[in-house]
Amino acid sequence: MPISRAEIPAEDAAALVEQLCKRWSAKRAVERDGNEARIGFGEGSCHLRAEPDRLVVAVEALDDESHDQLEGEVNAALEALKGVSLDIVWET
Numbered sequence: 001m002p003i004s005r006a007e008i009p010a011e012d013a014a015a016l017v018e019q020l021c022k023r024w025s026a027k028r029a030v031e032r033d034g035n036e037a038r039i040g041f042g043e044g045s046c047h048l049r050a051e052p053d054r055l056v057v058a059v060e061a062l063d064d065e066s067h068d069q070l071e072g073e074v075n076a077a078l079e080a081l082k083g084v085s086l087d088i089v090w091e092t
Helices: 013-025 064-079
Strands: 003-009 029-033 036-041 044-051 054-061
Touching (some): 013 029, 013 036, 013 064
Antiparallel strands (some): 003 054, 029 036
16 A cells, blocks of 8 residues: 655644635545544545654555556646745655
8 A cells, every 4th residue: 555745844734734624624534633634536535644843644555556646636726826936845
């Protein structure tokens, strides 16, 4: 099961988690507990965790092709956040 992760510097990571959960809640299963969230996708999942100075994002999927697609979808959602400029580097 491929997994990748990014640690993104952010002043208000909790607000980013909230924005992302709202964005995905209409079409995805979203489980949120405080500053952490899990978003279910058919081919995998995305885990979000707000820390004081960063947003930690982990993406896992069943296979490499699904992982690449899911990582791309999560990356696009992060880049689409309003008023936020993020430097996203995925690590495997």
